[in-house]
Amino acid sequence: MEIDGIPDKSRIIVIGGGFGGAFAVQRLARRLGADEAEILLVDRNNFFVFHPFLVEAGTGSLLPQHAVVGLRAFTGARGLLMGEFTGADFDRRIVRVRPVGQDTEREIGFDHLVLAFGSVTHRPAIPGLREHALQVKGVADAIALRDRAIDLLEQAEQCEDPERRRSLLHFVIVGSSFTGVEVAGEFEVFLRRASRRFDRVKAADIRITLVDIADRILPALDAELAGF
Numbered sequence: 051m052e053i054d055g056i057p058d059k060s061r062i063i064v065i066g067g068g069f070g071g072a073f074a075v076q077r078l079a080r081r082l083g084a085d086e087a088e089i090l091l092v093d094r095n096n097f098f099v100f101h102p103f104l105v106e107a108g109t110g111s112l113l114p115q116h117a118v119v120g121l122r123a124f125t126g127a128r129g130l131l132m133g134e135f136t137g138a139d140f141d142r143r144i145v146r147v148r149p150v151g152q153d154t155e156r157e158i159g160f161d162h163l164v165l166a167f168g169s170v171t172h173r174p175a176i177p178g179l180r181e182h183a184l185q186v187k188g189v190a191d192a193i194a195l196r197d198r199a200i201d202l203l204e205q206a207e208q209c210e211d212p213e214r215r216r217s218l219l220h221f222v223i224v225g226s227s228f229t230g231v232e233v234a235g236e237f238e239v240f241l242r243r244a245s246r247r248f249d250r251v252k253a254a255d256i257r258i259t260l261v262d263i264a265d266r267i268l269p270a271l272d273a274e275l276a277g278f
Contacts, residue, residue: 069098072124171185203248
């Protein structure tokens with residue numbers, strides 16, 4: 051197959067450079083080698099976020115770069131195309147990609163296609179949620195959440211009304227799976243430590259509420275462990 055200026059060999063295209071796509075490319079590169087197949091990874095970024103470290107990167111427990119992994123170094127594959135996947139024609143066996151910084155699309159042929167799109171944050175139809183809630187999906191999100199928390203601490207310090215101060219320091223987290231519970235725990239520690247630097251703000255003023263549609267937190271874990 052001679053398409054897009056690439057020599058004739060088996061071509062594997064992986065769409066999405068998150069956990070699924072990055073590990074797929076890493077394993078394929080190790081098993082096949084450059085002589086057996088050309089492996090092309092397509093993603094908007096040249097890195098993926100290690101989500102278990104994301105909240106700590108936001109609160110300052112870790113440096114932000116520790117939550118980011120370069121795709122070229124991690125996968126060991128030479129083929130990386132930063133761009134937006136816009137569609138595929140399975141009959142013609144091509145994908146369409148708009149490279150970063152370009153307005154035109156490229157059509158790239160494939161012999162094998164791996165779709166590893168990842169996920170987006172689910173925002174239920176709760177009034178005000180989409181307009182006002184912050185998500186934790188990337189490093190910028192985690193830092194924005196920390197900055198918002200610090201801003202609210204500063205506002206609370208200037209507030210003379212105790213009820214208003216407690217209202218400013220009431221944080222509501224929607225979703226009690228791994229990320230939600232970790233956000234709750236990390237920010238509990240972060241906010242209470244930060245409160246020591248303020249005169250008016252007391253640790254008792256800080257409240258964190260975890261909200262979920264299920265009847266318990268951490269549904270992926272055994273009930274006894276989740277309860278602990």
